Amino acid sequence: MSTRPTRRVVLATGLATAASSLVSGCAMGGAGGKDARDIGGRKDDEGGKVSGKITVWSWDVAAKAMKRFARTFEKRHPGTTVDVVDIGYDNAYDKITVGLRGGSGLADVLTVEGSHMPRYIGNFPSGFYDLTSLGGRYGGDFDRAAWRTVTGKDGAVFALPWDIGPCALYYRTDHFRAAGVDPKSLLTWDDYVDVGVRIKKATGRKLLIMDSTDAGILPMLLQQQGQSYFKGGRVAVDTPEAVKALTLMKTLHDKGLVDYEKGWDGLVTGTKEGKATTTPTAAWWTGTLSDEMPELRGRFGVVPLPGFTADGIRTSNIGGSTLCVPGQSKNPRLAWAFIQFLLTGKANQVSMLKREGLFPAYLPALDDPYLSAEQEYFGGQAALDVFARLARNIPPVENNKDDAKATDIMISAVTGVMLRGKDPRSALNSAARQLATATGRERVK
Amino acid sequence: MAAHTTYDRPVAPARAPAGARRRRRRPTAWIFAGPAAALFALFFAYPLGASLLQSFTTEDAGATHWVGLDQYRRMIHDPAFLESLFNTGIILAVQVPVMIGLALVLAVLLNQSWLRFRGTWRAVYFLPAVTTLVAYAVVFQVLLKTDGGLVNQILGAIGIGQVDWLNSPTWARVSLIASLTWRWTGYNAVILLAGLQSIGKEQYEAAAIDGATTLSTYTRVILPQLRPVVLFCVITSTIGTLQLFDENYVLTRGGPDDATLTPVVYLYKVGFQQLDFGYAAAIAWVVVALIAAISALQYVAFGRERRR
Numbered sequence: 001m002s003t004r005p006t007r008r009v010v011l012a013t014g015l016a017t018a019a020s021s022l023v024s025g026c027a028m029g030g031a032g033g034k035d036a037r038d039i040g041g042r043k044d045d046e047g048g049k050v051s052g053k054i055t056v057w058s059w060d061v062a063a064k065a066m067k068r069f070a071r072t073f074e075k076r077h078p079g080t081t082v083d084v085v086d087i088g089y090d091n092a093y094d095k096i097t098v099g100l101r102g103g104s105g106l107a108d109v110l111t112v113e114g115s116h117m118p119r120y121i122g123n124f125p126s127g128f129y130d131l132t133s134l135g136g137r138y139g140g141d142f143d144r145a146a147w148r149t150v151t152g153k154d155g156a157v158f159a160l161p162w163d164i165g166p167c168a169l170y171y172r173t174d175h176f177r178a179a180g181v182d183p184k185s186l187l188t189w190d191d192y193v194d195v196g197v198r199i200k201k202a203t204g205r206k207l208l209i210m211d212s213t214d215a216g217i218l219p220m221l222l223q224q225q226g227q228s229y230f231k232g233g234r235v236a237v238d239t240p241e242a243v244k245a246l247t248l249m250k251t252l253h254d255k256g257l258v259d260y261e262k263g264w265d266g267l268v269t270g271t272k273e274g275k276a277t278t279t280p281t282a283a284w285w286t287g288t289l290s291d292e293m294p295e296l297r298g299r300f301g302v303v304p305l306p307g308f309t310a311d312g313i314r315t316s317n318i319g320g321s322t323l324c325v326p327g328q329s330k331n332p333r334l335a336w337a338f339i340q341f342l343l344t345g346k347a348n349q350v351s352m353l354k355r356e357g358l359f360p361a362y363l364p365a366l367d368d369p370y371l372s373a374e375q376e377y378f379g380g381q382a383a384l385d386v387f388a389r390l391a392r393n394i395p396p397v398e399n400n401k402d403d404a405k406a407t408d409i410m411i412s413a414v415t416g417v418m419l420r421g422k423d424p425r426s427a428l429n430s431a432a433r434q435l436a437t438a439t440g441r442e443r444v445k
Numbered sequence: 446m447a448a449h450t451t452y453d454r455p456v457a458p459a460r461a462p463a464g465a466r467r468r469r470r471r472p473t474a475w476i477f478a479g480p481a482a483a484l485f486a487l488f489f490a491y492p493l494g495a496s497l498l499q500s501f502t503t504e505d506a507g508a509t510h511w512v513g514l515d516q517y518r519r520m521i522h523d524p525a526f527l528e529s530l531f532n533t534g535i536i537l538a539v540q541v542p543v544m545i546g547l548a549l550v551l552a553v554l555l556n557q558s559w560l561r562f563r564g565t566w567r568a569v570y571f572l573p574a575v576t577t578l579v580a581y582a583v584v585f586q587v588l589l590k591t592d593g594g595l596v597n598q599i600l601g602a603i604g605i606g607q608v609d610w611l612n613s614p615t616w617a618r619v620s621l622i623a624s625l626t627w628r629w630t631g632y633n634a635v636i637l638l639a640g641l642q643s644i645g646k647e648q649y650e651a652a653a654i655d656g657a658t659t660l661s662t663y664t665r666v667i668l669p670q671l672r673p674v675v676l677f678c679v680i681t682s683t684i685g686t687l688q689l690f691d692e693n694y695v696l697t698r699g700g701p702d703d704a705t706l707t708p709v710v711y712l713y714k715v716g717f718q719q720l721d722f723g724y725a726a727a728i729a730w731v732v733v734a735l736i737a738a739i740s741a742l743q744y745v746a747f748g749r750e751r752r753r
Contacts, residue, residue: 097717123720125506212612213700260612262586275592401506404719412525415702419614434524 039332050334053081054108061356100127108329114149121152122401129325145396146361159324161361165282166391167316175277192306196257205277207257221245223316228397229406236444238428246424253418282318283387287357298379315390402439500727516727529706552637570631582695614704640674676747
């Protein structure tokens with residue numbers, strides 16, 4: 001909410017980007033060539049000497065975590081300076097986009113959310129250093145779904161995953177008790193709807209909060225069924241899975257179980273005020289709960305997401321981020337050394353989970369006893385353990401450079417169905433047609 | 446009139462052969478005009494040309510291809526873009542006339558000699574236009590919240606049910622129109638007031654002597670003279686509407702279901718979120734063309750009578 005771009009700024013940067021892109025001709029993205037460059041260090045870089053200075057862009061708790069570890073890193077590598085800049089989330093992607101487009105002005109290490117990475121790799125293939133020879137060997141250590149977001153065509157690695165957002169269902173223990181409902185009985189989404197109706201009758205509370213200007217839980221429901229908006233490079237927004245997901249959302253709306261709130265603040269305030277009794281979302285929500293509503297200590301519990309079938313996948317992923325080195329970095333070796341130090345060690349990852357609530361994509365860290373400990377906030381439940389178990393089952397899905405286009409079109413489809421009562425099947429059908437035209441891709445048959 | 450200037454030398458009288466004198470190079474002029482001209486070329490003319498060129502291109506994995514008019518053709522079949530034009534049309538047809546009408550009434554009231562604290566009132570009505578966007582958006586979101594928003598509380602108190610202001614496509618449009626009117630009415634009123642004050646007292650007196658009522662004094666004598674000022678307000682409001690970004694981006698993100706999407710918000714989404722720069726450039730140029738066309742139309746329509 002703090003610094004939204006004004007119209008003038010947007011137009012000015014738009015024109016400026018347009019200008020700079022033509023100046024730099026066809027070699028956009030800043031790396032100067034058609035393909036991403038290799039950093040060219042020895043494969044086993046631990047012994048290599050790094051020096052000089054790098055700048056790191058991040059925001060929020062992620063920036064906080066990096067500032068903390070930058071000092072340790074500097075001590076371990078005398079002669080280096082790691083300058084972590086909190087650029088704020090609101091303008092982060094505008095800044096990164098303009099920098100990639102213009103070919104200059106970016107930091108040496110960028111934080112990019114996993115869901116945004118494929119769009120950047122696809123549109124600016126020469127905008128990042130190729131980390132394959134340095135980071136490729138860590139592939140097996142990271143969550144499969146997260147690893148997929150950092151790899152481009154031919155398996156080239158453009159970033160290392162940092163945190164992920166395995167999903168589960170948060171619920172209000174007091175509301176469930178008042179309605180006499182056992183949360184463990186929630187096996188399928190059909191159960192979920194039934195339980196929602198019962199709780200609403202008993203307590204007057206709605207079931208979940210959504211934003212009327214985004215696609216809500218749709219991507220989560222799709223990933224749970226193993227797909228995104230695309231399948232094998234084709235448009236897949238009108239598959240049976242998608243129809244099932246959107247029909248569920250329509251049912252929730254039609255039964256009056258959805259409370260609409262604006263954006264992140266709306267979600268937090270609505271939850272605090274107890275407007276909805278469950279929140280299907282990611283592990284990082286635990287941090288928000290304990291920070292923003294300490295007075296609700298002991299009122300929340302966590303169970304796996306309901307499945308589309310009783311034995312179906314019970315999780316998904318929302319959010320999570322990665323670290324990459326833009327092609328314009330002057331000190332890529334130091335940039336990589338810092339990323340490697342931060343993300344490929346168990347101790348650092350667990351420390352960031354404890355202190356900043358960043359749920360590691362680095363699988364060895366999930367075995368740490370901290371994750372199976374009982375949490376006071378959740379009334380003694382080992383809430384993180386639920387996520388740690390689920391994390392290994394997140395279905396990897398396909399992301400590509402047209403994700404943002406798909407998202408915009410799907411927001412229209414979802415809101416058309418939920419708010420204007422359109423039929424899910426025909427709304428998705430027309431969305432698929434639009435998306436195929438906008439991207440020049442074929443549709444899944 | 447410029448002959449009275451004391452610096453340099455007097456400007457040549459109009460009857461002198463204009464060409465000879467004007468063609469003589471004056472380095473001083475260029476020293477002063479140069480930086481501005483260079484800045485203009487660098488930050489305005491060049492990007493403008495570049496974005497026009499860009500609108501004929503598309504990018505695939507970092508490589509640029511020439512696609513001719515494809516981006517413009519795509520717009521004709523793009524439901525989101527068409528919806529954004531439709532929304533703009535609604536705002537132009539409903540919000541602009543209502544706002545200018547209100548602004549006129551306000552301007553006339555603010556111009557009354559019996560009104561106390563006139564300066565304060567003017568400032569109060571002008572204030573929304575200079576309010577920062579964040580404050581404005583937060584206030585409207587608080588006012589229009591479905592549960593517990595002030596507007597709904599008042600509606601509840603007088604026995605009318607809750608309205609889902611920002612989450613229903615229709616009411617989101619109403620909310621946007623209301624917030625635009627709140628923000629810009631006072632601004633237009635102040636411009637119209639300046640116009641009113643340029644009309645001398647004798648006009649009112651003459652009308653009074655001829656036995657005109659207050660109403661007919663305004664409709665027959667005063668308002669016709671305000672025509673150019675009204676035209677200015679209408680054209681700037683139209684341009685503002687076609688360029689609408691801040692209000693609907695912050696309030697509703699163009700949603701729900703694209704009900705408050707405008708071409709510039711769509712342009713922003715296409716360019717900066719979807720990274721489809723060629724298409725965004727094409728949209729920008731269509732917006733420019735629309736602004737030029739509609740302004741010209743209004744000028745012809747409103748300006749006609751004056752020339753008679």
